[in-house]
Amino acid sequence: MINRNFICIIGGTGHVGAPLGLALSSKGYHVTLVDKNQKNIRKINNGVMPFVEDGCAKLLKKMVYKKKIFATSKLSEVKKSKYIIVCIGTPINKKFRPNLKSFLSFFYDLKKYLNKEHIIIIRSSIYPGVCNKVFNIVKSRCKNISYCPERIAQGKSLTELPKLSQIVSGENRKAIFESEKIFKKISKKIIHTKIVEAELIKLFSNAYRYINFSISNQFYLISKSQGLDFFKIRNIMRDNYSRNIDIPSAGFTAGPCLLKDTMQLSSFNNHKFPLFRSAMSINESLPQFIINKLNEKYNLKKKTVGILGLSFKAENDDIRDSLSIKLLKKLKSKKIKTLQSDEYYKNEENIDKNTLIRKSDIIIIGTPHKAYKNLKIKKKKVLVDIWGLIKK
Ligand SMILES: NC(=O)c1ccc[n+]([C@@H]2O[C@H](COP(=O)([O-])OP(=O)(O)OC[C@H]3O[C@@H](n4cnc5c(N)ncnc54)[C@H](O)[C@@H]3O)[C@@H](O)[C@H]2O)c1
Known part of the structure; x- marks a missing residue:
């Protein structure tokens, strides 16, 4: 059963995923942080922040106590959430070229759990054309892809998220409308752009x-x-x-x-x-x-x-x-x-x-x-x- 109030964050115990998850859980969403990092998963579920991020330690304790947030390595959890926000890394290789292999292969893994009700929000920093590659991978099951870049300064997520204008772009109206709905809860202002503009x-x-x-x-x-x-x-x-x-x-x-x-x-x-x-x-x-x-x-x-x-x-x-x-x-x-x-x-x-x-x-x-x-x-x-x- 897909739940409109559930959000899954992939890369959820990382520097972008965890603060975002906390901000959304504090607005009433039920947040699942999906990650490969077992150490961070254990820490989060014990109410301990895995790294320094202003204000997060206190909020995490509160949200774990309220059972509004939990971390897991099970990607199948996405089946319960309407919203899937992707915050995994987008590294570069030794030749200074983006190494998209693991980023794109994640979407092949994700695909089998998707249906047309899901909203996939890419939050990782990507270059023009990558969003489109993701769309081509998952489109036979779900076409609702948006790109909503994260622009906070590390360490200041909780204070900056409510102050920054949030850029929202997407492959279709549904993705844009639904992504805006989420970010309106935590951002001051929403700005719509084309996907390529958001990437740039x-x-x-x-x-x-x-x-x-x-x-x-x-x-x-x-x-x-x-x-x-x-x-x-x-x-x-x-x-x-x-x-x-x-x-x-x-x-x-x-x-x-x-x-x-x-x-x-x-x-x-x-x-x-x-x-x-x-x-x-x-x-x-x-x-x-x-x-x-x-x-x-x-x-x-x-x-x-x-x-x-x-x-x-x-x-x-x-x-x-x-x-x-x-x-x-x-x-x-x-x-x-x-x-x-x-x-x-x-x-x-x-x-x-x-x-x-x-x-x-x-x-x-x-x-x-x-x-x-x-x-x-x-x-x-x-x-x-x-x-x-x-x-x-
Ligand atoms: N750190 C920042 O301040 C910041 C700000 C804006 C944007 N970004 C962008 O956000 C993205 C993430 O950056 P970060 O600093 O949070 O990185 P991070 O390494 O702190 O977090 C990424 C997380 O993704 C997890 N992960 C990787 N592959 C996975 C998979 N297949 N399934 C589940 N979990 C997986 C990792 O275990 C890690 O916990 C990057 O594209 C980065 O450029 C970062």
Whole structure:
């Protein structure tokens, strides 16, 4: 029996799926989180969030207690739900090409449970044409496919979902109407677009941010090469000069989305995307640049280098595609003695931030966690602060 009040989220224990499921369950829907990750399934069903996401820990406990949300690995659960929201990953391979194999093969698995009453909402970040490929796979059983991209900043889902305009696009009127009905419950405003426009809006947004950050990173590299303080220059650029107000900070531009989605866009455009190549070579070069600069002044083999912050962004525990981790690995591969610490990401090699500061000769701020803002670091220590976090 299909139930209009039931929503199944595939990839439901992941960073997009779980917060979305919680937001929808808090609006009265009965949410089933379908996932392959047994560890996360157990955690969710015990009312424990598998990762850091503002506000989710408390809401999860409440929704599990109310029996409004539960996690399972059984895909057959979709038979009970009218709505199926797909939030599984859309990775890229080593040749910078989207690896759609597992994404598309999921829809072959899903197909056998579908009927014409289902509404399939794709939420993963995909490039133009992918929605259509999915439609061709499942159309003999269900034609109601929509694409409603997720645009939240990781860590801020519950506060951003109600504020962001939700883009809704679909293969037919029923898919559009029904998807709008769902998202109206949790979003401020609905905007209708063509599917291809929605696919591009998502990728352009992430590519824009990725390239934008690379501008500041390039300015940081130029300033550093001249022995100058980029953050002082940036502050003056913005002082009483509104045209520069939005220039981002320098820093490690990383994480599972920005680079990957810019790559998806590049691949979609037959790699005719020189801005992307430049942005990637700048952003990804920062760890090596830091090592080179330190090498010019110090014999790193005789120093202890401490990295404060390993996650890819502040106030988060996610290390996927973290440049801080890339830096750590590079240092270790050169047999340089390293120490590591993080406020959120747990690892048995981590030590407390104050011990790290005491024991390290060189301290690198890898992630701008708030806890590092007011740290007291003695003048005799070398501080590398690519984020301009610590006030001088
Ligand atoms: N993380 C973000 O902030 C964010 C924001 C917007 C969009 N996105 C996009 O959303 C998608 C998911 O990203 P994420 O960060 O949530 O990834 P994630 O790895 O945290 O979550 C994906 C989940 O899907 C599960 N999964 C994979 N294949 C499955 C299958 N066949 N059946 C059931 N479960 C399966 C995984 O076990 C995992 O739990 C990606 O396309 C990503 O680009 C992510």
